[in-house]
Amino acid sequence: xxxxxxxxxxxxxxxxxxxxxxxxxxxxxxxxxxxxxxxxxxxxxxxxxxxxxxxxxxxxxxxxxxxxxxxxxxxxxxxxxxxxxxxxxxxxxxxxxxxxxxxxxxxxxxxxxxxxxxxxxxxxxxxxxxxxxxxxxxxxxxxxxxxxxxxxxxxxxxxxxxxxxxxxxxxxxxxxxxxxxxxxxxxxxxxxxxxxxxxxxxxxxxxxxxxxxxxxxxxxxxxxxxxxxxxxxxxx
Amino acid sequence: xxxxxxxxxxxxxxxxxxxxxxxxxxxxxxxxxxxxxxxxxxxxxxxxxxxxxxxxxxxxxxxxxxxxxxxxxxxxxxxxxxxxxxxxxxxxxxxxxxxxxxxxxxxxxxxxxxxxxxxxxxxxxxxxxxxxxxxxxxxxxxxxxxxxxxxxxxxxxxxxxxxxxxxxxxxxxxxxxxxxxxxxxxxxxxxxxxxxxxxxxxxxxxxxxxxxxxxxxxxxxxxxxxxxxxxxxxxxxxxxxxxxxxxxxxxxxxxxxxxxxxxxxxxxxxxxxxxxxxxxxxxxxxxxx
Numbered sequence: 420x421x422x423x424x425x426x427x428x429x430x431x432x433x434x435x436x437x438x439x440x441x442x443x444x445x446x447x448x449x450x451x452x453x454x455x456x457x458x459x460x461x462x463x464x465x466x467x468x469x470x471x472x473x474x475x476x477x478x479x480x481x482x483x484x485x486x487x488x489x490x491x492x493x494x495x496x497x498x499x500x501x502x503x504x505x506x507x508x509x510x511x512x513x514x515x516x517x518x519x520x521x522x523x524x525x526x527x528x529x530x531x532x533x534x535x536x537x538x539x540x541x542x543x544x545x546x547x548x549x550x551x552x553x554x555x556x557x558x559x560x561x562x563x564x565x566x567x568x569x570x571x572x573x574x575x576x577x578x579x580x581x582x583x584x585x586x587x588x589x590x591x592x593x594x595x596x597x598x599x600x601x602x603x604x605x606x607x608x609x610x611x612x613x614x615x616x617x618x619x620x621x622x623x624x625x626x627x628x629x630x631x632x633x634x635x636x637x638x639x640x641x642x643x644x645x646x647x648x649x650x651x652x653x654x655x
Numbered sequence: 656x657x658x659x660x661x662x663x664x665x666x667x668x669x670x671x672x673x674x675x676x677x678x679x680x681x682x683x684x685x686x687x688x689x690x691x692x693x694x695x696x697x698x699x700x701x702x703x704x705x706x707x708x709x710x711x712x713x714x715x716x717x718x719x720x721x722x723x724x725x726x727x728x729x730x731x732x733x734x735x736x737x738x739x740x741x742x743x744x745x746x747x748x749x750x751x752x753x754x755x756x757x758x759x760x761x762x763x764x765x766x767x768x769x770x771x772x773x774x775x776x777x778x779x780x781x782x783x784x785x786x787x788x789x790x791x792x793x794x795x796x797x798x799x800x801x802x803x804x805x806x807x808x809x810x811x812x813x814x815x816x817x818x819x820x821x822x823x824x825x826x827x828x829x830x831x832x833x834x835x836x837x838x839x840x841x842x843x844x845x846x847x848x849x850x851x852x853x854x855x856x857x858x859x860x861x862x863x864x865x866x867x868x869x870x871x872x873x874x875x876x877x878x879x880x881x882x883x884x885x886x887x888x889x890x891x892x893x894x895x896x897x898x899x900x901x902x903x904x905x906x907x908x909x910x911x912x913x914x915x916x917x918x919x920x921x922x923x924x925x926x927x928x929x930x931x932x933x934x935x936x937x938x939x940x941x942x943x944x
Contacts, residue, residue, distance in 0.1 A: 497861060498862035527660070527867065530657050531659075573862075
């Protein structure tokens with residue numbers, strides 16, 4: 420689903436966000452990207468939906484070379500990728516229903532399909548009963564579920580989550596993670612960038628740990644730190 | 656046709672337009688002021704041009720024939736004049752007729768002392784295109800039967816020059832005014848783009864094309880331009896209603912015959928075009944990331 424080969428990313432101000440990263444993520448898998456803030460987690464996600472272009476290396480998403488993709492083709496790529504953020508990015512003047520429908524409407528989906536797809540997405544995240552409410556009337560967890568519904572309404576193959584629980588309390592965090600797991604079980608590839616150790620350690624999924632723009636370790640059924648509670652050892 | 660999609664689009668344009676009402680009001684106001692100036696200028700220019708063309712079309716070349724040219728020979732000249740494509744009309748005024756007309760004009764002066772007719776036979780020639788007066792007069796003057804071909808050279812020169820200057824100044828002024836209106840609209844759109852940066856970011860995130868993102872802003876810019884032009888047309892109509900009758904009373908020789916509907920359409924088109932270009936440019940700059 421995702422293949423990064425020798426990818427580096429240097430921002431114009433000289434910050435080296437990613438340094439020679441190789442990474443492969445299988446279709447249908449669930450992967451945590453972990454590390455302190457500023458270690459390149461968000462940058463890596465941004466490369467996948469082409470918010471950023473790599474300074475070097477290859478980025479392939481679902482068979483598409485993202486790093487050399489023409490600007491005109493970017494919208495089509497993004498319709499295949501759902502993205503969820505820490506701050507939800509909902510539109511405050513639109514209801515939950517309108518926020519979710521917005522993603523379809525602005526990509527030219529027929530009204531008939533919008534009417535069919537929005538309820539399904541709201542049902543999936545369990546917000547059908549609050550579809551007429553505005554984001555300000557929802558709890559943080561509900562807002563994030565609305566955002567997930569918006570990310571998923573177009574049936575993307577890949578869901579990217581950048582600190583999805585960063586603004587949530589523990590019980591909402593658990594709910595959201597369960598939701599993401601459910602989504603993954605339906606076949607969507609899910610990549611979650613987080614620095615929430617408890618979440619990662621509880622879920623026991625693949626963990627890719629970044630530090631200073633490099634992959635420090637990459638474990639199936641891993642922990643936030645390699646070896647529970649231990650400080651990581653530099654490889655090689 | 657998917658009415659739901661159309662309704663969504665129009666709804667987006669309308670909510671954004673009303674949400675940024677303050678800024679839109681400024682933009683509409685500026686466009687209105689600009690277009691009032693533009694419209695007033697075009698009105699004055701057209702009036703002057705109509706006036707000028709009217710005067711020029713009445714310009715006559717007075718062709719005085721030599722004394723030895725009798726009526727028969729004069730008739731030969733008539734066919735030569737009528738044969739020229741630049742000549743609109745040539746009417747023959749024999750000396751008897753000339754004297755009669757002069758007596759009619761000078762009816763308070765005793766002309767009975769005149770024992771002979773001092774006037775020459777003459778032609779009054781009108782040309783089709785005022786620009787060619789000079790050439791036609793020179794061409795006629797070369798004819799051996801003609802003593803002199805006269806026209807109001809000064810007046811013609813001045814009018815032609817004024818028309819040319821007005822034409823050039825007009826283009827410059829129109830360009831300047833349009834540019835200033837465009838800059839104001841561009842700034843307003845830039846502010847509305849900025850106010851909607853979250854929506855734009857989300858649209859880009861979920862894969863809306865740049866063209867789609869651009870459309871509502873362009874519709875918004877054009878709406879501002881057209882509304883501004885409409886306000887301006889209203890103001891101009893009111894001004895015309897109030898001012899022109901008074902002017903017409905004072906300047907009786909000027910005819911105020913401007914084609915208002917054409918002018919209105921032109922101004923609306925200018926407003927729409929200015930809005931279109933301005934918003935296109937300012938959104939484009941934002942989308943180029």
